[in-house]
Amino acid sequence: MDSSDKREALQAFRIASLPPEFYYIPNFITPEEEASILDKIPAARWTHLSHRRLQAHPSTLTKTNTLLGAPLPSYLLAPIVERFKKLGIFDGTPHRGPNHVLINEYKRGEGIMPHEDGGAYAPVVATVSIGASICLDVSRKPTPSDDTTSLGASGAEEGAEEEEKGEEEYVLPTRIFQEPRSLLITTGPAYRDLLHGIALIEVDENLTPETVANWSLLGDRSLVEENGGRNERGTRVSLTYRDVLKVSSAASKVLGGLGKR
Numbered sequence: 001m002d003s004s005d006k007r008e009a010l011q012a013f014r015i016a017s018l019p020p021e022f023y024y025i026p027n028f029i030t031p032e033e034e035a036s037i038l039d040k041i042p043a044a045r046w047t048h049l050s051h052r053r054l055q056a057h058p059s060t061l062t063k064t065n066t067l068l069g070a071p072l073p074s075y076l077l078a079p080i081v082e083r084f085k086k087l088g089i090f091d092g093t094p095h096r097g098p099n100h101v102l103i104n105e106y107k108r109g110e111g112i113m114p115h116e117d118g119g120a121y122a123p124v125v126a127t128v129s130i131g132a133s134i135c136l137d138v139s140r141k142p143t144p145s146d147d148t149t150s151l152g153a154s155g156a157e158e159g160a161e162e163e164e165k166g167e168e169e170y171v172l173p174t175r176i177f178q179e180p181r182s183l184l185i186t187t188g189p190a191y192r193d194l195l196h197g198i199a200l201i202e203v204d205e206n207l208t209p210e211t212v213a214n215w216s217l218l219g220d221r222s223l224v225e226e227n228g229g230r231n232e233r234g235t236r237v238s239l240t241y242r243d244v245l246k247v248s249s250a251a252s253k254v255l256g257g258l259g260k261r
């Protein structure tokens with residue numbers, strides 16, 4: 001497949017009600033793969049934060065957002081990164097593949113404040129969810145123009161051959177429901193212009209086709225439907241794959257230590 005074929009294949013998974021681009025792929029890994037990955041996450045590597053715990057592979061970025069280049073552990077590579085290649089997810093990033101994975105664990109009731117992922121990475125994040133379902137809250141970044149009344153800022157002109165929707169047609173803020181074993185890809189304007197976070201709640205409520213942006217793409221809606229639109233949270237682990245822009249090799253670090261030329 002060349003990259004346009006790959007892009008075409010991904011279109012079936014695009015979350016159409018959101019700015020470009022989010023893609024949601026249910027059952028990206030099998031239950032066996034999920035269990036095997038969970039088993040291999042090293043217990044000794046966690047950093048405890050106030051509402052979650054975290055580990056970085058192969059290592060934490062330096063203060064200048066530089067990655068000391070090293071291979072990812074094999075349980076994070078196969079089968080996931082091979083599947084990324086087939087989908088061409090990182091074809092457009094500087095290293096043409098992920099070189100960094102953050103593993104987050106959220107116990108029931110835990111979460112992460114709304115934030116953006118920023119400039120240390122190429123604007124592509126691929127998130128594999130493990131263990132339990134959770135809602136990701138997605139909202140617009142506040143802009144300076146939010147303070148002023150913007151008259152005449154109507155969106156797409158009628159008859160324009162715009163394929164993208166006008167800004168105002170996107171339904172925001174909203175939620176993306178992430179099932180265990182699913183993949184969420186965040187890229188482009190969705191990466192740059194939106195905030196994402198996870199509310200500190202034990203139950204996600206009022207989950208419906210209207211309130212969940214990726215409802216039609218879910219692998220199994222019946223659990224939520226049978227539970228009256230509620231998702232009882234459990235412990236959820238996420239693997240967020242990224243391409244760090246600045247990478248230093250161990251060799252260049254040694255040479256750097258000898259004095260840069």
Ligand SMILES: O=C(O)CCC(=O)C(=O)O
Binds near residue numbers: 104
């Ligand atoms: O756990 C998630 O899906 C989100 C994690 C996140 O936003 C981050 O690590 O920057």
Ligand SMILES: [Fe+2]
Binds near residue numbers: 196
């Ligand atoms: Fe994030």
